Amino acid sequence: MKLPESQVAVLEAASATDERTIADLAKATGLKPETVTGAVFELEDEDLLSVTERTEESVSLTEEGEEYAEGGLPEIELYEAAIDAGAGDAPIQMGQAIGASGLGGPQVNIALSNYARKGYGTIDSGEITADPDADSDDDAEASALAALAAGESVADADVLDQLESRGLVERSESTVRSATLTDDGVTAMMEGIEAAETVGQLTPEMLTSGEWRDVEFAEYNVAADAERMDGGKVHILRQTANRVKDVLVGMGFEEMDGPHADADFWINDCLFMPQDHPARTHWDRFALSNPTEIGDLPEDLVDRVHSAHLEGVGDHGEGYHSPWDEDFARAIALRGHTTSLSMRYLSGYAQGELEPPQRFFSVEKVYRNDTLDPTHLLEFFQIEGWVMAEDLSVRDLMGTFEEFYAQFGITDIQFKPHYNPYTEPSFELFGNHPETGELIEIGNSGMFRPEVLEPLGVECDVMAWGLALERLLMLMYGFEDIRDVHGTLCDLELLRNVEVIH
Known part of the structure; x- marks a missing residue:
């Protein structure tokens, strides 16, 4: 069987027992991921490969999330300042706690809006209390930010939802495609596959020399997704x-x-x-x-x-x-x-x-x-x-x-x-x-x-x-x-x- 070089390389890198992703195949063959993707779909059409798809979610820190992962969440800074100022024993003026925390600008409102929600204490009539039994080191949102900053995953969906609502993380989804050799693919590999020269256009020279008999013509899939190119144009205004x-x-x-x-x-x-x-x-x-x-x-x-x-x-x-x-x-x-x-x-x-x-x-x-x-x-x-x-x-x-x-x-x-x-x-x-x-x-x-x-x-x-x-x-x-x-x-x-x- 003769196949284009890219398809031969992908078949040789694929396995009949282990799923290999497009990224794995691209690394093994040295081909571009988009070239591997095209070859995989063509081989799937020939029943030589089986292709599966799954959706993966990735979570990344926003610029604000990175700031808090490194310096701490505003509500934790407010809690620790309130404890140091004696709010764990009796209410103190809110301005006193805010001043001691060093918070300013929008971070003050962020701290106040999350302080009571997390059970760090109460805020009432300009006074603030702090719960001495609260454990700021066990803050789930702070732990999640630290894990993401270290490249680790976070399994708690509720915590991620909260961080996303605060604009501290961004979620995105991507489709991961994996391929395995089918029985026909294994058989073809055992019988032997040759790489054929692939050409995209028939020329007069090929016809006169007879070379067209020995080449593999590239197939064109007019329904395939093409890379979007947004060129410049005159603004509608x-x-x-x-x-x-x-x-x-x-x-x-x-x-x-x-x-x-x-x-x-x-x-x-x-x-x-x-x-x-x-x-x-x-x-x-x-x-x-x-x-x-x-x-x-x-x-x-x-x-x-x-x-x-x-x-x-x-x-x-x-x-x-x-x-x-x-x-x-x-x-x-x-x-x-x-x-x-x-x-x-x-x-x-x-x-x-x-x-x-x-x-x-x-x-x-x-x-x-x-x-x-x-x-x-x-x-x-x-x-x-x-x-x-x-x-x-x-x-x-x-x-x-x-x-x-x-x-x-x-x-x-x-x-x-x-x-x-x-x-x-x-x-x-x-x-x-x-x-x-x-x-x-x-x-x-x-x-x-x-x-x-x-x-x-x-x-x-x-x-x-x-x-x-x-x-x-x-x-x-x-x-x-x-x-x-x-x-x-x-x-x-x-x-x-x-x-x-x-």
Whole structure:
């Protein structure tokens, strides 16, 4: 009988009386474990080997478990400190025992939550007692940690369950395969087995020389598991951002760019945002400590913006009549919206004076000190856009949104009147989530007020908006939590398997 070299080697290493694992066979043959596994399954198909499988559980210490295996469990340290402080005779102040134990941070809570559970004593009304008859040297959990640290096994499943619930050990299961020679395998070995050259492809040279008669062709099992290879690919958020750019360019828009860290002047003051507005406090913004302020601002524009804040614009304009500090305007922070780019472009500061009509957009990252939840992150992408032209109206703005979102299959957007310091009229946009049916906010928009446009030197209408790229992604793909898509908690398996929508 002729067999491939790997199969011959595995048969010669196998036994008819003793089960030998894949690891044993790999060590005996010098072959890779995956090569041995393939050979074993092929020999099983030929009834030359019998294969059995069993599941083995392994237990390993976590980083915290290793720390406690070496230094002791917090509850034991607390017990021993309490005994030394006299808590075995009469209750003492809990703070006294904790201070004597040297515990700090989260270890204090860990010690307190396990102290009474293990019968080391009682904790009541800020006082602690210690049972002098308790034996901390006989602590089952501590003994188990020590055994695992020494490479020994622990048989007590309840103790392992408790350690796992405390995050001190990790359990994992693996499949162990073993093989033994069958009767046919023994017979084949006695009759003699030759190693045949194995080839994977028939060539013209083999046909002309007749060599094909003397070689063993490798069999292909198309149902066999293949090694998973996760190659790199463009993130689904970046794919959507690129698609948004293509759509807006197709609608006649040009792209803007600019600094992520900018002066409050461009981020908020030009937008007629009062300096005492809550969104401009240190609670809601990320300020820079180096450098702390910008040096280069157009003085004439600063004067006009200052005047708009104090006095308003036009015959009937009303300013805020509140203090306005140029030093605050020069302070640098991470931009909370990309409207800072719009201010730079509309003022002519970015690339010179613009003549209407003009259309500009950006799809860039912004930063806000928000509370993390399924629809908010500390940083996200904003789809900024504006149109400068004569005689624009809210109907033009709504029509732009309907055309834009239709490119992504979204035709049920809703509009809700809203207040912004910088636009009037203003409205928010909402879309129906395809999975939950909830209305989620997807953007904010409006017509820039004269208090914004006149200091910038713009004499026509400007309609503008800021849309959330992540919210668009939620409507397109049905994601319910944007933290699954990007950030430190993102779901890599979801990102690998998500289908691209064209």
